[in-house]
Amino acid sequence: MKFQILFFLLLLTCMYPSVAQGSYENCCLNYAKVKKSIRRHIVSYRMQETDGGCNIPAVVFKLKKSKTICVDPRLSWVQQVVQKMKE
Template identity: 60%
Template sequence: MKFYVLCFLLLLACMYPSLAQGSYENCCLRYGNEPNRKVKRKVVRFRIQETDGGCNIPAVVFTFRKKSLCADPKKAWVQELMKRLK
């Protein structure tokens, strides 16, 4: 019985770091360049990334069908595109 408890605790200890590490996978690490007008029309939605919770930079993440683009929220083109999508 003690052996099973020890194995279970060891398994939990190994899983804990991998669960904590998963929270960083959706953060933008840098800003992309401004896309052309044709690409801007294909934006489906956006989300705002805050600097809390492990993400290092504030960003607006524009989502296309299969890709995403991280942008600087201070740029004029980013603010215009956000207004258009609201």
């Protein structure tokens, strides 16, 4: 009986780190270098803030073919696109 409890506790201890590591955030790690002409393919966007596991601010654009790109929010054309999509 004691062996079963000890084995169970050992099993839980081994499983805990793998469960904790499985929760990755969907973060941009760097900016894509894209041309302004990409604008016509943008479907939606989301803002990435520098909190949690994300270490750079970014605008994440979702494109027509379910692709995503991360761009620098300080770029003027990016700000224009975001402003247009808010309207």
